[in-house]
Amino acid sequence: MPRSDTSTAGEQHYFGAALLNPDLPLPEGIVGPHGKKAQKRFAVYRNNVTVSLVNALADIFPAVQRLVCEGFFRDMARFYVAKEPPVSAVIFEYGGGFATFLEDFEPLSRYPYLADVARMEKAWLAAFHAADAPPLPPDTLAAIPAEQLADTRFTPHPATRIIRSRFAAVSIFSASREQRPLDGIRPAIAEDGLITRPFDAVEVRQLPPGAASFLSALIAGKTFGEAAGLTMTGYPDFDLPAAISAMLEAGAFSDCFAGQPTTEQTP
Amino acid sequence: MTQSAPTSPIVAASRFPDGPLPPRAGAGLKTEHIDAILADDYRIGFLEVHAENYMGDGGPPHRGLEAIRAEFPLSVHGVGLSIGSESGINPDHLERLARVVERYEPAMVSEHLAWSSHDAGYFNDLLPVPYNDQTLNRVVAHIGQIQDRLKRPILLENPSTYVAFEQTTMSETDFIREIAQKSGCGLLLDVNNVFVSATNHGWKPLHYLRDFPLELVEEIHLAGHAEDTDDEGDPLLIDAHDRPVSDAVWKLYEIVISQAGALPTLVEWDNDVPEWPVLRREARLADAILARLGPTSLLGSRHAAE
Numbered sequence: 427m428p429r430s431d432t433s434t435a436g437e438q439h440y441f442g443a444a445l446l447n448p449d450l451p452l453p454e455g456i457v458g459p460h461g462k463k464a465q466k467r468f469a470v471y472r473n474n475v476t477v478s479l480v481n482a483l484a485d486i487f488p489a490v491q492r493l494v495c496e497g498f499f500r501d502m503a504r505f506y507v508a509k510e511p512p513v514s515a516v517i518f519e520y521g522g523g524f525a526t527f528l529e530d531f532e533p534l535s536r537y538p539y540l541a542d543v544a545r546m547e548k549a550w551l552a553a554f555h556a557a558d559a560p561p562l563p564p565d566t567l568a569a570i571p572a573e574q575l576a577d578t579r580f581t582p583h584p585a586t587r588i589i590r591s592r593f594a595a596v597s598i599f600s601a602s603r604e605q606r607p608l609d610g611i612r613p614a615i616a617e618d619g620l621i622t623r624p625f626d627a628v629e630v631r632q633l634p635p636g637a638a639s640f641l642s643a644l645i646a647g648k649t650f651g652e653a654a655g656l657t658m659t660g661y662p663d664f665d666l667p668a669a670i671s672a673m674l675e676a677g678a679f680s681d682c683f684a685g686q687p688t689t690e691q692t693p
Numbered sequence: 694m695t696q697s698a699p700t701s702p703i704v705a706a707s708r709f710p711d712g713p714l715p716p717r718a719g720a721g722l723k724t725e726h727i728d729a730i731l732a733d734d735y736r737i738g739f740l741e742v743h744a745e746n747y748m749g750d751g752g753p754p755h756r757g758l759e760a761i762r763a764e765f766p767l768s769v770h771g772v773g774l775s776i777g778s779e780s781g782i783n784p785d786h787l788e789r790l791a792r793v794v795e796r797y798e799p800a801m802v803s804e805h806l807a808w809s810s811h812d813a814g815y816f817n818d819l820l821p822v823p824y825n826d827q828t829l830n831r832v833v834a835h836i837g838q839i840q841d842r843l844k845r846p847i848l849l850e851n852p853s854t855y856v857a858f859e860q861t862t863m864s865e866t867d868f869i870r871e872i873a874q875k876s877g878c879g880l881l882l883d884v885n886n887v888f889v890s891a892t893n894h895g896w897k898p899l900h901y902l903r904d905f906p907l908e909l910v911e912e913i914h915l916a917g918h919a920e921d922t923d924d925e926g927d928p929l930l931i932d933a934h935d936r937p938v939s940d941a942v943w944k945l946y947e948i949v950i951s952q953a954g955a956l957p958t959l960v961e962w963d964n965d966v967p968e969w970p971v972l973r974r975e976a977r978l979a980d981a982i983l984a985r986l987g988p989t990s991l992l993g994s995r996h997a998a999e
Contacts, residue, residue, distance in 0.1 A: 437860075438779045441820065442813045455823070455859040459894040463924035467855040467893070470921070470931060474818040482817065511814030515773025515786055516748045555749025584750065626753050 444468070445475050446508045479507040479520070486521045487547045489602035490528070490540055502531060518551055539593035539613045546599040546619055549587035550630065553623045556585035561624040561677025567670075574684040576651030580644045581681040585623035588638050588645070592616050596632040624677025631676055636661030637669040641678060709762050714739045714800045714912065716955035716987060718979035719768065720972050721962060727757045729969035731764065737976055739766040739800070741959050745773045747797070748789045758797065768801040768912065768959070769793060773815065776835045776849070777808035777822040787842050794843055801912060801957070803848035803881045804839070806832065806869065823858035824868040829875075836876040848879045848911055853886040853918075853932035855893055865890070866904035873909050880906065883914035884946045885938065885961075889930040893923075898945055907953040915946060915979060916961040935964035937975060947982055955987025 440453040448469075458464045480503040484491050491499040506527050512520040525544040534540055561583060570578055589595065596619035597611045618638035620631045633641070636657045643653035657664050673679060717738025720726075730737060740761055747754055761767070771790055774782060794802055807819035822828045840846055851869060863871075873880055882905065891898040917936035923929040938946075938960065950956070960975040 436779065437823075438808060438811045438820075439813070442811045442816060445816055445820075446813070456856050457859055458923065458925075459857050462927075464856045466922070466924045467929065470855045470929070471818060471820060475816045478817045512817065513814055515775070515783075515810060515815045515817075516745050516789070517815075517817060518746075518749065553752075555752045555754070558751035558755070585752075623752065626756060 445472055446511060448472055476504060476507055479512065480504060482512075482517045482520050483507070483524065486518065486551055487524065487544055489547055489599050490544050492602045492605070493537070493540060493543065493598070494534070502533075505531075518555060521548060524548070539591070539595055539598055542589065542591035542593055542595035543599045543602065545589050545591075546595055546621070546630070549589055549619075549621045550628055553585040553587055553621045553628045556583075556623060559583055559585075559680040561622075562674065562679045562681060564674050567674065567682055570682070570684040576649060576654075578650045578682050578684045579647060580650070580679040581683075582645045583622060583624070583677055583680040585621070585628070586645065586678045587621040588633075588642055589619040589621065590616075590638050591618070595619065596630065600630060620672070620676055620678060622676040622678050629676055631672065633672065634665060634668055636664035637672060640664065640666075640669050641673055644673075644679070709798050710764075710766070711798075712766060712800065714766050714768055714957035716957055717983060718976035719766075719957060719959045720976050721959060722758070722761060723962075723966050723972075724754070724757055725966070726969040726972065727761060731760060733969070733973070735973055735977070737765065737973070738980070739768060739957060739959075741768040741770050741961075744769050744771040744790050744793045744802075747793050755796075762797050767797055767799040768803065768957070769797065769799040771802070771804040772819070773809060774804050774835075774839065775808045775810040775815075776804055776832055776839070777806065777820075777828065778810055778835075779808070779831070780811055782835050782838050783810060787839060790839075791842055794845075801848060802843060802845065803850055803912065805850045806852050806872070819852060821852060821854040821856060821858070823860035823862075824865060825860055825862040829868060829871060832872055833875045836872065836878050840876070840878065846878055848881040849873065849876075850881040850883050850914065851886050851890075851905075853883070853889040853893075853930075855929065855931075857894060864904065866901060866906075870906045870909075873906060879911040880909045881912045881914060882907070882910045882949065883916070884949060885914065885916040885918055885942050886932060888939070888942050888945055889918050889932050892928055892930045899948070902945070902949060902952075907949070910949075910953055910956060913946065913949065913956050913958040914961055915942060915958060915975070916963075918942075933964060934961050936962075937971075938978075943978070943982070946979070947986060950982055950986045950990060952991050954990040955983045958983060 444450040444453050452464055452468050456464050456468055458467055480500050483503045506524060510523050525541040528534055528544055529541040594611050594613050594615045594617050596617040601608050618633040620633050622629050639660055640653050640657040643656050654666055715738045719739035719741055720737050722740040722742045747758055773786060805819050809816050809820060887898050887901050891901055915938045916934045917938055919931040919933040921929045921931055958979045962972055
């Protein structure tokens with residue numbers, strides 16, 4: 427017989443909590459057929475949820491998994507799944523807090539670069555799924571008269587991401603993704619990475635000193651002159667022509683506008 | 694232009710080939726199969742995608758699906774709308790589904806009788822609901838909301854389940870029939886789910902099919918299942934989608950087709966995905982059954998008459 431309406435309010439709350447915590451008892455009202463037990467039956471859902479989300483994390487963070495080994499990664503991912511289940515049904519968006527989780531995960535405290543490798547992987551996947559747009563043709567920039575260049579602003583390509591790391595996150599990410607050994611990489615050397623997708627393939631580059639500051643300023647809507655000025659202050663040796671050719675080659679921007687005063691704040 | 698000679702509106706309206714899913718075998722689309730499918734002399738009847746995999750704004754997934762959609766009928770199958778959810782349909786997720794549907798103009802859109810999201814998050818699994826008036830009203834309201842937004846009817850799929858609820862007051866088949874009648878949705882009959890749930894709950898699959906409103910079924914799903922045991926040591930089947938369709942499910946499928954007529958039939962294989970020829974072999978088995986039993990079926994004339 428149906429129970430009163432109030433008894434079913436929030437049923438799924440308890441069902442969901444018991445899915446993520448195997449120490450909790452079965453949710454009220456969950457039974458097997460014909461008086462059978464439901465322990466192993468409910469465990470099928472627990473297993474489906476955990477294994478599918480651990481698999482999703484392994485798909486999203488293959489470089490981290492390779493660095494810590496599969497068994498360790500899967501055990502650790504179970505903790506993360508229970509702590510931070512996805513908020514969206516679009517599973518390739520899962521794992522936004524995984525880098526921070528790695529930073530705080532005690533057994534990995536000797537490998538502080540892993541969090542930034544995870545950030546590289548999230549940026550890589552975001553670039554992979556970002557909106558399509560043609561990259562800025564070099565001719566467009568070349569056509570801007572020299573006297574207007576300082577006032578030129580750039581529209582970031584939807585795929586463009588910059589990761590600044592206190593560690594050699596770009597070299598470690600690339601070596602792990604390409605299944606190369608980490609020989610010769612000194613983890614404590616800071617690196618900046620530029621992730622783009624000018625056409626269909628995601629590209630990852632290590633940026634020379636200062637370039638990340640310059641590109642971040644352009645992405646934030648600063649003019650070419652402002653971005654260059656800010657960067658020169660912090661990085662006296664900043665190689666501006668090298669940064670420009672890198673950003674064009676990478677397709678970091680999709681458009682540029684000379685001499686137009688903008689009141690809008692580009693995100 | 695306000696006045697024009699009568700022309701076919703279809704030609705102008707669609708970026709893609711138009712038309713319904715054919716009453717043939719289709720396959721669940723896997724990225725790694727796209728080139729093989731496009732190059733194959735065997736033309737699969739249609740392809741089906743999980744909507745959530747195409748909810749990104751752009752990139753390679755869309756390039757692959759555009760190439761497929763240019764040549765084949767498409768079905769969009771949602772796995773994340775959480776139609777049975779107590780916390781309602783997520784409007785953002787519904788918008789994202791609508792964008793996929795607008796982008797690819799699929800012949801069919803379907804979802805599950807299940808829930809997967811709650812306040813705590815998204816569980817990435819199809820979770821069961823009790824069959825009673827309260828759930829019925831909730832599910833009907835949610836399907837109405839989805840169909841209003843998509844401006845088309847959807848198909849609802851029968852679930853595979855492992856547990857039962859004390860709160861259940863009606864049979865699964867009555868529950869599904871009533872949802873369809875009240876919401877106007879069509880039905881997707883997953884024959885593997887029938888077999889899995891029947892085994893797990895001690896129903897007879899043939900009784901389930903006898904009670905199921907076959908006249909509302911517009912698509913069939915077939916898949917492989919794994920075998921485990923329950924607390925009492927009896928068989929507990931898992932809807933694993935990781936192997937060929939079992940002989941028992943093929944037999945049930947033959948019964949469905951001989952009664953309902955030829956229907957678009959999807960072979961699903963989502964885990965341990967094999968090379969395309971293995972999936973194609975499963976599709977050809979379904980094609981052969983459709984060709985053999987479809988024309989002589991009890992309800993066989995209904996599709997031709999439409």
